[in-house]
Amino acid sequence: MSVILNGAEQDLGDDPSMPLLWAIRDIAGLGGTKYGCGVGLCGACTVHVDGKAERACQITLGEVDGKAVTTIEGLDPAGDHRVQSAWRDLNVPQCGFCQPGQIMQAAALLAENPKPTDDEILSAMSGNVCRCGCYQRIVDAVRLASTGI
Known part of the structure; x- marks a missing residue:
């Protein structure tokens, strides 16, 4: 394969x-x-x-x-995708285990919908579990990444 x-x-x-x-x-x-x-x-x-x-x-x-x-x-081989940057800027991870999956889900969302609403972010990210409960920081980071800053 x-x-x-x-x-x-x-x-x-x-x-x-x-x-x-x-x-x-x-x-x-x-x-x-x-x-x-x-x-x-x-x-x-x-x-x-x-x-x-x-x-x-x-x-x-x-x-x-x-x-x-x-x-x-x-x-992003340098770790500078806009989602990765937003994750760092907002100190999203606690333990970090789920974060690669969270970041990949968020990047796919933003590729499909560059300016999602909070409800759209919550819906798209709902299948990704964070045992540490970093959900608000995750939503904030996706929102920040959607601004393109």
């Missing part, structure tokens, strides 16, 4: 049933995409597949063969 992983073509093995999450972590060696619940409910493993937010634990290599997959490491 070959994907365009963070802008470069990469062979991720030949098992089309392997979850993308395992291929990213175990074959590609990228640890930013986290294993959370394993059933697609927490959002810790959120990546972009052809620009759309997907749960890497629920999508297989066969489903992404030939597609572009972006992980937190590839969102």
Whole structure:
């Protein structure tokens, strides 16, 4: 299975049933995409597949063969995507475990809807769980990132 992983073509093995999450972590060696619940409910493993937010634990290599997959490491190699900058500016993370998935979900939202309302932010981010309860800071950061500053 070959994907365009963070802008470069990469062979991720030949098992089309392997979850993308395992291929990213175990074959590609990228640890930013986290294993959370394993059933697609927490959002810790959120990546972009052809620009759309997907749960890497629920999508297989066969489903992404030939597609572009972006992980937190590839969102902006310098860590300066506007969402990442807003996260830093507002000191969003507490423990940080869920933050790669949160950031990837927020980046996908802003790519689709550059100026979301608070209700749209809440709706888009509702599938990403933060056990530390940083939800208000997350919404504030998405709002800040939407200003383009």
